[in-house]
Amino acid sequence: MTENLPRTARPLRVLAAMSGGVDSAVAAARAVEAGHDVTGVHLALSANPQSFRTGARGCCTIEDSRDARRAADVIGIPFYCWDLAERFREDVVEDFVAEYEAGRTPNPCLRCNEKIKFAALLDKALALGFDAVCTGHYATIVEKEDGTREMHRASDMAKDQSYVLGVLDEKQLAHALFPLGDTVTTKDEIRAEAERRGLAVAKKPDSHDICFIADGDTQGFLAKRLGKAEGDIVDGATGEKVGTHDGAYGFTIGQRKGLRIGHPAPDGKPRYVLDISPVNNTVTVGPVEALDVTALTAIRPRWCGSTPAPAGTYTYTAQLRAHGGETEVFAEVVDGELHVRFTEPVRGVAPGQAIVLYDGTRVVGSATIATTTRATAAV
Numbered sequence: 001m002t003e004n005l006p007r008t009a010r011p012l013r014v015l016a017a018m019s020g021g022v023d024s025a026v027a028a029a030r031a032v033e034a035g036h037d038v039t040g041v042h043l044a045l046s047a048n049p050q051s052f053r054t055g056a057r058g059c060c061t062i063e064d065s066r067d068a069r070r071a072a073d074v075i076g077i078p079f080y081c082w083d084l085a086e087r088f089r090e091d092v093v094e095d096f097v098a099e100y101e102a103g104r105t106p107n108p109c110l111r112c113n114e115k116i117k118f119a120a121l122l123d124k125a126l127a128l129g130f131d132a133v134c135t136g137h138y139a140t141i142v143e144k145e146d147g148t149r150e151m152h153r154a155s156d157m158a159k160d161q162s163y164v165l166g167v168l169d170e171k172q173l174a175h176a177l178f179p180l181g182d183t184v185t186t187k188d189e190i191r192a193e194a195e196r197r198g199l200a201v202a203k204k205p206d207s208h209d210i211c212f213i214a215d216g217d218t219q220g221f222l223a224k225r226l227g228k229a230e231g232d233i234v235d236g237a238t239g240e241k242v243g244t245h246d247g248a249y250g251f252t253i254g255q256r257k258g259l260r261i262g263h264p265a266p267d268g269k270p271r272y273v274l275d276i277s278p279v280n281n282t283v284t285v286g287p288v289e290a291l292d293v294t295a296l297t298a299i300r301p302r303w304c305g306s307t308p309a310p311a312g313t314y315t316y317t318a319q320l321r322a323h324g325g326e327t328e329v330f331a332e333v334v335d336g337e338l339h340v341r342f343t344e345p346v347r348g349v350a351p352g353q354a355i356v357l358y359d360g361t362r363v364v365g366s367a368t369i370a371t372t373t374r375a376t377a378a379v
């Protein structure tokens, strides 16, 4: 159950990040069971937790912090609540809005792992004398003979979260514990384990995808932040105006639903978002084949764990969005950027998303998709 924790003779001082959900409660309990000296912490990440009183789970409602505290009491560990709302707003929420405004599609969970849980929280934990931060993420840490660490996909692929952790560098991974990651347990089994341990969160519903948009309405959230900005939807092949929109920022490459297109395309086939131009406030649409991408460049590469930046061209598999499949790629670092060619064209690659490279199950690294090369010149 606890092979994922470091093979160290001495118990570690562990800070368990407790969201108030079932996964992190079980993770904290497992860390205690492994013999570590565990303290729980809930992060208040919203400046306005009352706004989530709708029944939908947000990242840090009052109920979440109470649930985390109760779980800590049952496990028998000290518990604190830390206010990181300002850091979260600056590093995650404002970045999210700015990225959409620039026509890109960000991944806030990945950003939160990089900037909040394994930066702001980890730094504070280390400064206070803790050895590690423990979370309920599903990913496996493998400690090698030489003491270096690798991150691998979780044993249960259905729950694997290595994609949103692919940004962790050597230091961050050296101080991370994921007690759930290498056990092949279904969510039902985790809930049953929570029940056995007397944790009241055993039946609590799973958290929402984007924790700071409690109702799940990303477009509504962006519209409130960025205002209405009516613009044109144009056909990529003809350049003809085919509809209007209320703000180019509300779209994602590959999107089909929610397009207000006045008349059907001449071939009668559905139209997809091919390009978003914030400068002209224009959304370009076209047939699904025009989404095929043969190559991309990605910026700010980060090499996971102690993996050195690859020199030369390597064959890896890549994941291009949070719940996406894997695809084979040739990857190379050129002038600090990641250049990737796909062995087969892939569809709907959105700038702003992360590309995470894998060597088998091992996470090699990640980078932010900046530009793509289309198979056809429809845009």
Ligand SMILES: Nc1ncnc2c1ncn2[C@@H]1O[C@H](COP(=O)(O)OP(=O)(O)OP(=O)(O)O)[C@@H](O)[C@H]1O
Pocket: 016, 017, 018, 019, 020, 021, 022, 023, 024, 025, 041, 042, 043, 044, 045, 059, 060, 117, 134, 135, 136, 137, 206, 207, 211
């Ligand atoms: N507000 C928070 N305070 C402390 N830790 C948090 C908070 N939000 C998330 N975490 C940590 O990050 C991990 C992954 O977050 P995610 O939002 O993916 O939760 P999850 O998979 O639904 O897990 P859980 O069931 O614990 O909520 C959690 O398991 C927890 O350790």
